[in-house]
Amino acid sequence: MFEEVGTTTEGDLIINMGPQHPATHGVLHLVVTLNGETIKNVEPHLGYIHRSIEKMCESLTYRQFIYVTSRMDYLSAHINNHACAMCVEKGLQLEVPPRAQVIRVLMDELTRLASHELWWGAMAMDLGAFTPFFHAFREREVINDIMEETCGARLTMNYMVPGGVMHDLHPNFQQRVKDFLQLYKRKIHEYDELVTGNIIFQNRMKGVGIISPEDVISYGCTGPVARGSGVSSDVRKLYPYEIYDKLEFDEVLEDGCDSFARYMVRIREMQQSVRIIEQLIDNIPDGEFQAKTKAVLKLPKGEFYSKAETARGELGVYIVSEGGTTPYRIKFRSPGFSNLSALNHLVKGGKIGDLIAAMGTLDLVIPDIDR
Amino acid sequence: MEDEAMFLKQYIQDIWGAIKSLATGMKRTGYYFTHHKEIITQQYPDNRDTLVLPERFKGEVVMIHDENNEHACTGCTACELACPNATIKIITKFDVDAETGKKKKAIDTFVYHLELCTMCNLCVEACPTDAIKMAQTFEHSVFDRSQLTKKLNKPGSKIRAGIE
Amino acid sequence: MWSLSNIAANIDQWLNANMSPTWALIVEMVIAGVAVIGLFAALGLVLVIMERKVSAWIQIRLGPNRVGPKGMLQSLADTLKLLVKEGMTPGGADKLLFNVAPFVAMIVAMLLLAPIAFAKDFQLWDLNIGVLYISAVSSISVISILMAGWASNNKYSLLGAMRSGAQIVSYELSAGLAVLAIVVLTGSLRISDIIQAQENGWWLFKGHIPVIIAFIIFIIAVTAETNRAPFDLAEAESELTAGFHTEYSGMKFALFFLAEYVNVFIVCAIGATLFLGGWMPFHIGNWHAFNGVMDWIPSSVWFFGKTFFLIFVIMWFRWTFPRLRIDQLLNLEWKYLLPISMFNLLLVTLIAIMGWHF
Ligand code: SF4
Ligand code: SF4
DSSP states (O other), X not given: OBOTTSBBTTOOEEEEEOSSOXXXXXXXXXXXXXXXXXXXXXXXXXXXXXXXXXXXXXTSOTTTHHHHGGGTSGGGHHHHHHHHHHHHHHHHTOOOOHHHHHHHHHHHHHHHHHHHHHHHHHHHHHTTOOHHHHHHHHHHHHHHHHHHHHHSOSSOOOOEETTEESSOOOTTHXXXXXXXXXXXXXXXXXXXXXXXXXXXXXXXXXXXXXXXHHHHHHHTOOTHHHHTTTOOOOXXXXXXXXXXXXXXXXXOOOOOOSHHHHHHHHHHHHHHHHHHHHHHHTOOOOSOSBOOOOSSOOOOSEEEEEEEEETTEEEEEEEEEOSSSSOSEEEEEOHHHHHHHTHHHHHTTSBHHHHHHHHHHHTOOHHHHHO | OHHHHHHHHHHHHHHHHHHHHHHHHHHHHHHHHHOGGGOXXXXXXXXXXXXXXXXXXXXXXXXXXXXXXXXXXXOOOHHHHHOTTOOEEEEEEEEEOTTTOOEEEEEEEEEEETTTOOOOOXXXXXXXXXXXXXXXXXXXXXXXXXXXXXXXXXXXXXXOTTOO | OOOHHHHHHHHHHHHHHHSOHHHHHHHHHHHHHHHHHHHHHHHHHHHHHHHHHHHHHHTTOOOOOSSSGGGTTHHHHHXXXXXXXXXXXXXTSOHHHHHHHHHHHHHHHHHHHTTOEEETTEESOOOTTHHHHHHHHHTTHHHHHHHHHXXXXXXXXXXXXXXXXXXXXXXXXXXXXXXXXXXXXXXXXXXXXXXXXXXXXXXXXXXXXXXXXXXXHHHHHHHHHTTOTTSOTTTOHHHHTTGGGTTOOHHHHHHHHHHHHHHHHHHHHHHHHHHHOTTOOOOOTTOHHHHHHHHTSOHHHHHHHHHHHHHHHHHHHHTTOOOOOHHHHHHIIIIIIHHHHHHHHHHHHHHHHHTOOO
């Protein structure tokens, strides 16, 4: 029972954070019940940016629907497209040429790096440090420039097509990626100096937003949120797709279970992505970048599922086909939605500042949650 | 007594560590404050003349015309079918061949709704004769929405000979 | 010599020669008032553009560079924009308190300007309890914030105001204790005495490590008192949107904004006066030749140079550090700053009694 003035019967304060609020990074609406500064309950209200992407996809052909998924988690646009293309390929029993596989993995990892860079800046900004945001964009811009040169766009590239990728790599690609890696290695220590090592930052992050491994599993959290609690959940390791099983990289696990552990997972994941890119950049096999496909794609009758590791966790694509040119039903399992469901558990009993910090470590992208 | 000494030592160590971490951060920002050559701001639109977009940049769909005002579009509507959001509308007509007198399907108007286009490049990929391509323009703002509906084949243009 | 104190003296002479002493005093007061308001406006403009440039360079950006030469008139344009904006009063607000709050903030800032010595013999009011006056008046500023937060009838504002209340009340203690260190060394509360005592060297250098510690604590505490990052919890933008001034717009917002900057200027001026000698040039003991050279630089330049250096340091903090959480903020004060400054005060007293300082 809420009274009109926005307090509960026990006299707690109810605050509507969002849908327009600087810390929600989009149109998320949190109904926060406060006792003084202490949080008693957080209830996310979703749907402000629901565009019925799943329904839209059902009226598009298998070639067309992929581009729409760039608009879900726009920071991992490549990986979304990748997961969808893989699902279609599964239905068509299509073999992707090795060159295309390598290109896809390279693009995925660059996307992951760019996404984590942006997250790092936004996270620091949530905690009140503005400078890292701009420094993070410096490196992210370089990745975006590389993407622009090869894919023709910076954010919603639509580069993955069923059977491979749309264009071949740009001739400058290798050199520019190497330049970027050099720049990145020169700057990586600044991240620690500015944020990670900072005593204020550490105090804000350590020991708050705790979630146990059991709770991680029961909420269905994936990605860095799960790995921050020591739950192995990297799709690239557990269900390798493309050439991930042939690559050397570690699944980053931290057992702090708190906001700082999730932060460190992402920081260390960036280094793993760099490691993957370094392994591949000089070993791109020659050959086709796209398998030969028919002009009109038709999936056989049946159900197909594929998943990929986006920057936020496990993205599942589930297609039901009736044998026509458009899917009968499409369902996306988006990582952001499950991760957000753990928010109340994370911050109950904490302070308002903890809510902001915990929300930052969940790395929410609202269109990914609402779709 | 021992405990207190330990506590005091820890207390002072904490403070020292904190000050050191803060000083490291300040050193980094101080470096950027004094090193202006690290500034990465691009002054658009002042740099419009020198701004080069990569040739693959997807800014707008255009039809390729050669110097004789001829294009390669047969009016096959493959691009219209490939487009996910009905951005393209192909209006065809029947040309009468001057020599044989046979009727032949040809393009009358290639209608392109820039306001609907998502720059997905699927139409360009679908076109069998490479008649269209992506242009690198990106300053698309206009005062009236109707200006965004464009006719891509130039007036008086016709299909290049030999293209089926 | 052409200096601020000479100008003031000339005006005084001229006025007294031409009219009765009462009228001369009244005219002088009016001049002083106009000068204070003028200084306010100038400070607002200068500090805003300074902050924007400092933040831009730290953030590898260019910063404002379109309005006027190198963007120097940007803050003038901003002020103009704020002036012509509609000043809204929200429906459920307590109209009187809501409209009065920004003026209280301004008046507090103006009162604080009175005892500050801008140059040699250039001071509005050299009262004998100058330091005490400053700490007393500056604590009124919390009232304006509480008024604004309460009257806005907005939960974010209320939370921000409450945070700010807790914060300013706590940090006043260690700021006061840090100031006390200098008072103990000088033996006087009068600003001019404190400055005169630094004729053979600034307290920061004369007073050994305890004074340096007091200086650091002072800087931290005044950063918190003026609600600047990393202690900007009252307006923590990612948590409380804009904190206590969420509902303010137009000129009323500008007054808060201005008061914040003027407060920063004032606390830095006090810091410069107490620890860095105010307008006193850089003197080393009995090196008369060196001291003579230093005296050639006008005293107002010394004062403003030191003050702006401290302002820069506070801006530097803001653009480097993340924000603290409310409980950590209070922990920092009560568990670290306060005990340290108390212990430090003991040390300073010892130094003062034994005469160990230079
Ligand atoms: S780029 Fe995509 S949306 Fe635009 S016209 Fe071509 S197919 Fe349609
Ligand atoms: S542009 Fe290409 S695909 Fe479209 S109608 Fe013309 S020839 Fe066909």
